[in-house]
Amino acid sequence: MRPRRSVLYMPGANERALEKAKSIDADALILDLEDSVAPDAKEQGRENVVAAVRSGEYGHRELAIRVNSIGTEWHDADVKAASQAGPDAILVPKVESAEQVLALVAALEKHGAPEHTQLWAMIETPRALLHAEEIAAAHERLTVVVMGTNDIVNETYGLHVPGRNATVLTSLAWTLLAVRAAGKVVIDGVYNAVKDPEGFEAEARQGREMGFDGKTLIHPSQVEPANVAFAPSADDVERAQGLIDTFEEAKAAGQGVVTFNGKMVEELHVRDARRILAFHEALQGR
Known part of the structure; x- marks a missing residue:
């Protein structure tokens, strides 16, 4: 990336x-x-x-x-x-x-x-x-x-x-x-x-x-x-990490429905969050 x-x-x-x-x-x-x-x-x-x-x-x-x-x-x-x-x-x-x-x-x-x-x-x-x-x-x-x-x-x-x-x-x-x-x-x-x-x-x-x-x-x-x-803000990065953490914890607990900040989370949201973190890491590694 x-x-x-x-x-x-x-x-x-x-x-x-x-x-x-x-x-x-x-x-x-x-x-x-x-x-x-x-x-x-x-x-x-x-x-x-x-x-x-x-x-x-x-x-x-x-x-x-x-x-x-x-x-x-x-x-x-x-x-x-x-x-x-x-x-x-x-x-x-x-x-x-x-x-x-x-x-x-x-x-x-x-x-x-x-x-x-x-x-x-x-x-x-x-x-x-x-x-x-x-x-x-x-x-x-x-x-x-x-x-x-x-x-x-x-x-x-x-x-x-x-x-x-x-x-x-x-x-x-x-x-x-x-x-x-x-x-x-x-x-x-x-x-x-x-x-x-x-x-x-x-x-x-x-x-x-x-x-x-x-x-x-x-x-x-x-x-x-x-x-x-065109870069994620600090808030974007924090939200992305929080969403991923919440989703992984819910999956580990066997929960069928996951919410983050009052909104339902699906796999597509997790993919987007991972993309944001990967892009942020690419910028830090320049």
């Missing part, structure tokens, strides 16, 4: 940003070669992120390299360089089918990506949304799905509104169901207004309530509130 509460995009062509990222307490970093890198800086960005991964100086932070999308002039070189660098993951934008997932897995293997390098895929187009289940289940090397909410708004001709529009919320829920059915991890999209901390915290809470594992971020100031929003 690897924490991915805060997944921060860092521009691959910006060496100062890559250096600063070594001190930011994000669970994961996406070293970006796509949207944040201008066409004439793609090659330099590729060299930068490969050097960053090979430096081994990012501590507990999970490192993913986001390559340019399939069909672009930079994609093949990006995948080759990223595979040989051996990051924790390679993130591919605009994945739209199971066939593309299989082709990407084959490309990672062809270029010698080590076994620990996972494939992450972005869901951000109508076609991808309609095929989310088959994408998520296409191959075991695909372990994480990342929502591209800005592109979803753009490609559906929608509007960015507080609380997110109905199409985005439907897309989030639909993809979350598909990814959970495949037993994978799913990360919420970005919040654009970096000077609106209250709005960010509200959207992070919304994502957590929906069931996302964490949120992608575009500014270091969003890291701490994301870490808080």
Whole structure:
């Protein structure tokens, strides 16, 4: 159970940003070669992120390299360089089918990506949304799905509104169901207004309530509130432990009905409590 509460995009062509990222307490970093890198800086960005991964100086932070999308002039070189660098993951934008997932897995293997390098895929187009289940289940090397909410708004001709529009919320829920059915991890999209901390915290809470594992971020100031929003509180941990203890004691005593804090407890509540404790322990062990 690897924490991915805060997944921060860092521009691959910006060496100062890559250096600063070594001190930011994000669970994961996406070293970006796509949207944040201008066409004439793609090659330099590729060299930068490969050097960053090979430096081994990012501590507990999970490192993913986001390559340019399939069909672009930079994609093949990006995948080759990223595979040989051996990051924790390679993130591919605009994945739209199971066939593309299989082709990407084959490309990672062809270029010698080590076994620990996972494939992450972005869901951000109508076609991808309609095929989310088959994408998520296409191959075991695909372990994480990342929502591209800005592109979803753009490609559906929608509007960015507080609380997110109905199409985005439907897309989030639909993809979350598909990814959970495949037993994978799913990360919420970005919040654009970096000077609106209250709005960010509200959207992070919304994502957590929906069931996302964490949120992608575009500014270091969003890291701490994301870490808080997607982690169990001290009260959550105490309640989870109390529920488990109560349930185990009742089972040992042969009781058929178990209650905790005035509510009936079933196996599903115990499973959820154990998940909360396991996640808390994973955070303490970083």
